[in-house]
Amino acid sequence: MTTYEETxxxxxxxxxxxTGEKSPRRKRKWRxxxxxYAFLTPWLLGLVVITLGPMLFSLYLxxxxxxxxxxxxxxxLANFRRMFGADPRFWQAVRVTLTFxxxxxxxxxxxxxxxxxxxxxxxxxxxxxxxxxxVPSLIGSSVAIAILWKQVFGTFxxxxxxxxxxxxxxxxxxxxPGTALYAIIGLNLWAFGxxxxxxxxxxxxxxxxxxxxxxxxxxxxxQRFWHITLPQLTPxxxxxxxxxxxxxxxxxxxxxxVSGGSGGPSDSLLFYTLYLxxxxxxxxxxxxxxxxxWLLLAAxxxxxxxxxxxxxxxxxxxxxx
Amino acid sequence: xSTQTLETRTRTTGIRLMTQPSKSRLVRALARxxxxxxxxxxxxxxxxxxxxxxxxxxxQVLSTLGLFGRFTLDNYRHGLxxxxxxxxxxxxxxxxxxxxxxxxxNIFAxxxxxYAFARLDFPFKRVLFAILMATILLPYHVTxxxxxxxxxxxxxxxxxxxxxxxxxxxxxxFFIFLNVQFIRALPRELDDSARVDGCNQWQIxxxxxxxxxxxxxxxxxxxxxxxxxxxxxxxxxxxxxTQLYTVPLGLNMFIDATGRSSYGSLFAMAVxxxxxxxxxxxxxxxxxxxxxxxTGIK
Numbered sequence: 001m002t003t004y005e006e007t008x009x010x011x012x013x014x015x016x017x018x019t020g021e022k023s024p025r026r027k028r029k030w031r032x033x034x035x036x037y038a039f040l041t042p043w044l045l046g047l048v049v050i051t052l053g054p055m056l057f058s059l060y061l062x063x064x065x066x067x068x069x070x071x072x073x074x075x076x077l078a079n080f081r082r083m084f085g086a087d088p089r090f091w092q093a094v095r096v097t098l099t100f101x102x103x104x105x106x107x108x109x110x111x112x113x114x115x116x117x118x119x120x121x122x123x124x125x126x127x128x129x130x131x132x133x134x135v136p137s138l139i140g141s142s143v144a145i146a147i148l149w150k151q152v153f154g155t156f157x158x159x160x161x162x163x164x165x166x167x168x169x170x171x172x173x174x175x176x177p178g179t180a181l182y183a184i185i186g187l188n189l190w191a192f193g194x195x196x197x198x199x200x201x202x203x204x205x206x207x208x209x210x211x212x213x214x215x216x217x218x219x220x221x222x223q224r225f226w227h228i229t230l231p232q233l234t235p236x237x238x239x240x241x242x243x244x245x246x247x248x249x250x251x252x253x254x255x256x257x258v259s260g261g262s263g264g265p266s267d268s269l270l271f272y273t274l275y276l277x278x279x280x281x282x283x284x285x286x287x288x289x290x291x292x293x294w295l296l297l298a299a300x301x302x303x304x305x306x307x308x309x310x311x312x313x314x315x316x317x318x319x320x321x
Numbered sequence: 322x323s324t325q326t327l328e329t330r331t332r333t334t335g336i337r338l339m340t341q342p343s344k345s346r347l348v349r350a351l352a353r354x355x356x357x358x359x360x361x362x363x364x365x366x367x368x369x370x371x372x373x374x375x376x377x378x379x380x381q382v383l384s385t386l387g388l389f390g391r392f393t394l395d396n397y398r399h400g401l402x403x404x405x406x407x408x409x410x411x412x413x414x415x416x417x418x419x420x421x422x423x424x425x426x427n428i429f430a431x432x433x434x435x436y437a438f439a440r441l442d443f444p445f446k447r448v449l450f451a452i453l454m455a456t457i458l459l460p461y462h463v464t465x466x467x468x469x470x471x472x473x474x475x476x477x478x479x480x481x482x483x484x485x486x487x488x489x490x491x492x493x494x495f496f497i498f499l500n501v502q503f504i505r506a507l508p509r510e511l512d513d514s515a516r517v518d519g520c521n522q523w524q525i526x527x528x529x530x531x532x533x534x535x536x537x538x539x540x541x542x543x544x545x546x547x548x549x550x551x552x553x554x555x556x557x558x559x560x561x562x563t564q565l566y567t568v569p570l571g572l573n574m575f576i577d578a579t580g581r582s583s584y585g586s587l588f589a590m591a592v593x594x595x596x597x598x599x600x601x602x603x604x605x606x607x608x609x610x611x612x613x614x615x616t617g618i619k
Contacts, residue, residue, distance in 0.1 A: 032441065033444055039434065040433075042489060043453075043497065047456075049471075051456055051459070051464060053467075054463075054467035054468050054471065058464065068473065118357075119357065124350075124354075132364075133361065133364070135599070138598055138599065138602050139551075142598070143568075143572045143591075144590075144591035144595050145591075145595075147588075148591065161386040242458070246460065253554070253569075256553070276465075280469075286470065293463045293465065
């Protein structure tokens with residue numbers, strides 16, 4: 001509270017000086033608020049028209065049946081009842097997405113952390129390496145790479161030719177319901193560079209004197225990693241877990257392109273977002289799609305709340321060390 | 322006593338490091354480089370293969386794991402002009418227009434909003450900032466259906482407005498936050514002296530904050546460009562006329578329209594679609610490092 005008052009007072013004094021105007025303090029405060037809101041106008045307009053308004057409208061739609069042609073019809077909890085009780089494809093979409101998130105996010109984090117540790121040994125040419133490692137993240141979410149990936153994991157793709165080389169034979173990965181998801185997990189893992197660069201930047205921030213003290217105490221490599229590096233990196237791990245998970249729940253392009261928009265084979269690539277797209281914009285069941293969207297929002301909100309409430313037990317913030 | 326032992330110990334480790342034979346260190350450094358290069362080759366091999374395959378005759382595109390073979394430009398010729406009425410360069414032009422508008426819109430909205438949050442005081446600031454932070458994690462699907470309905474009612478389907486307007490209204494909260502953080506770190510003394518010189522808030526913004534936050538704006542521009550160029554779902558929803566298609570939709574149409582026979586032209590167009598991304602990234606990267614060094618010198 002006091003800091004707020006101080007900053008207001010601090011800003012007012014020099015502002016009034018050049019004009020020499022002795023207007024009441026209140027009027028000046030009002031004017032500066034008006035200026036601030038002038039700067040905020042585009043964002044506030046967007047917040048109401050593009051974000052909050054549509055959010056509330058979609059909450060309403062979640063309880064209706066709506067096909068764009070006739071006006072929405074209130075159906076109460078029917079959409080949710082159908083989702084939970086009578087729609088096996090919905091559960092398939094939940095299963096596919098959860099599997100993807102639970103495998104993909106930890107895999108990306110571990111690989112990026114290991115490679116960041118490996119590269120953080122005062123290696124020369126780090127700038128060039130970093131750029132090259134970033135290239136997959138740059139292009140990984142494009143349709144072009146999804147097309148390529150479909151080939152890489154296809155019957156005559158790079159993966160199979162590589163396996164043949166060492167004497168193993170495997171059918172199409174993307175054509176087989178048991179393995180198609182691996183292709184998308186692989187695509188996501190391939191683009192680990194962005195996460196790795198964040199870890200690399202974090203490793204640079206770890207105070208060198210901590211390591212010196214530890215080596216004086218006779219700590220070996222693993223102990224140094226466990227007691228110094230890892231705790232120092234927890235804020236970044238927290239940040240990456242949160243953002244990567246939220247993004248993984250929203251994966252769409254890869255699954256769409258590899259499955260040709262169907263989510264096949266046998267719905268093995270029916271990601272939640274893909275099913276939502278099919279319901280809303282192919283079958284025009286807008287109410288059902290809105291209900292699915294709100295369920296996703298609720299799930300992510302619960303996840304975020306858990307992440308933040310457990311953060312104080314494991315996320316280490318430098319000052320108290 | 323303990324400090325004494327500590328000192329002697331550091332001295333001995335220092336000596337041990339100094340006297341370590343430099344030859345083994347060189348070998349270890351070389352091994353490290355070699356391993357790094359191997360990992361990068363492994364990572365980027367599929368992309369190299371895609372580029373190589375796009376230059377092979379159509380019947381040999383998928384035939385080999387290697388990078389070499391007969392060289393032809395036929396795939397690019399066919400890919401760019403698959404039908405008399407259709408030219409793929411049209412999609413590139415469309416994508417470029419959308420991406421440029423998205424970049425301009427995002428920079429416009431993000432810097433204005435970020436300045437207000439970083440430097441000005443106003444009622445409900447904390448509440449609004451909390452809302453801003455919450456919208457960073459908001460899944461876009463929650464607004465997808467109603468936004469579509471809204472743009473449909475406004476007859477904006479098959480225009481670029483639904484793809485671009487949200488950027489001008491600061492819908493990308495993450496970039497606003499990025500700019501807020503950057504502007505907060507700029508020295509406040511500059512604002513104060515400008516205020517003493519008679520600048521109002523707008524002039525402080527234009528003459529001091531904008532020039533100094535060019536690195537943050539460059540980062541915003543780069544990531545907005547990448548996201549817009551790669552965006553698939555947005556154009557898929559809002560554009561149904563082929564003449565308006567962006568590059569990702571054009572590629573997707575290629576998959577649907579062409580059978581197994583013409584992977585060559587599909588690959589060729591896929592390669593072309595990646596060129597602006599890589600080029601923009603390399604250009605922006607140089608600009609960013611320059612921005613950092615110039616502000617560092619100041």
